[in-house]
Amino acid sequence: MNKPGKFSLIAVSLLAACTVVSHDNATDTLPLLEKTSAPLVVPPSQPEIVVPVEEEIEVLPVALPLSSESLKKTSLEKKERVANYVAQGTASWYGFAAHGTKTASGQIYDLYGMTAAHASLPLLAQVKVKNIRTGKSVVVTINDRFDEEPFLIKLSYWAARRLGLDENPLQAVEVRGQ
């Protein structure tokens, strides 16, 4: 019988399991990007932005984060609508250490969640974030606050990966209200 083989296999898998990559907060290690000349916020009158007539247009920015107390009273099912918001810039994303910490909305940050932090968009608003270069897009829920020049938005780890930003952190993104 090949018991030694079995044990060495176990040893190898244990070794593999112990290899934990130490990870700094990704936002700290990203080089700063020069500001682009393009306007960060596209005015709502621009032709490609379609605002459905029946929808109320939110006045932006809604700056104050809701306390988690007041959020608990509102249903999380009810999504804020920010259909007239469009902006371009670069994104950062949460570091590994943030997994399991409380966001401004009261929700717990999960590295596999499709969430993001933004300076002013209402909490629980949904936005589509598109990698302008590749065309890949994800829909994330704004559940946290963040204001870190020069970044427009701070994405969850998995949202950033889905956009390919882990490979190309400087690719510009478009954030569009839903």
Next chain:
Amino acid sequence: MKHYQVYIQFALLFFCSFNVTAEVVSQETFIDRMVEEHAFDKSDLTQLLNKAKVKKSILKAMSRPAGKAKPWYEYRLIFIKDKRINGGVNFWKENVKALKRAKATYGVPPEIIVAIIGVETLYGKNKGNFRVIDALKTLAFHYPRRADFFRSELEHYLLLTREEKLNPLAQKGSYAGAMGIGQFMPSSFRRYAVDFDGDGKRNIWTNNVDAIGSVANYFHRFGWETGQPVIKATQVETKAVEKLLSLAFEPQYTLQQLKQMGLRYQGDEADNTPSMFIDLETKIGTAYWVGFKNYYVITRYNHSKHYAMAVFQLAEEIANRYEQTR
């Protein structure tokens, strides 16, 4: 190379057979019991089981290393991908009425039911092509490690085909005998399958409505808590990890007890909420979660922490995308 693989598989089989002392019962003894306990006709049943085939490919598939050998971040990629997410959105749209009714009847949200069916059979596309009778005969009489389990499943299968008036030689399933759109084992079929469209048949093979109702009923009967969380990310004191991981894989502790052991959960759930501690290998390190009753209920479908997390995350992705397309 081929030889080597076969050797290893046999070695594994051999090795495993020492782990559990299963009662190996011959086909003849099994038939006698079925005659005695359930009034089967001896010559009919003998004929039937002689028509079933022992499949080497089934024994081989059973001895293959399980999916849990893969780290989570690799396991995850198998299930959380566009094809399965979009397939889930389509399945949801095609079965929206049945899913709504399942939610109303059993309290289980559509995305969870859809995700289970997506993980199990890619929405009915991969239901398995083995004859159930072949799979169960093979494993009941030629797979000592779990002979007890599969002999019992064979018994349930013979009873259910009699009860449902199905041809026992005709039903298809996985190499382990799991049947239909939701991959129910025969014992689960008899306990939890429902005729959800009221046509008098529990057809989990080709009827999406029955399959949806059956999955929802399964979750309901195992205690799904409507509107309650499944699993949440958590922080933890490094020195507490080993202790927390040594606990039973069941929500048999309260959040407060886990916190006293060093869990640093920041969510708002009450301190008396039954909870369990879960670790998963991500590509950037080991991350931790707190699983609640509903997470445990998912593991009743398949006893693997990876499976339950894949179902939950697929459900989230499907719900997110379904909402976008409405």
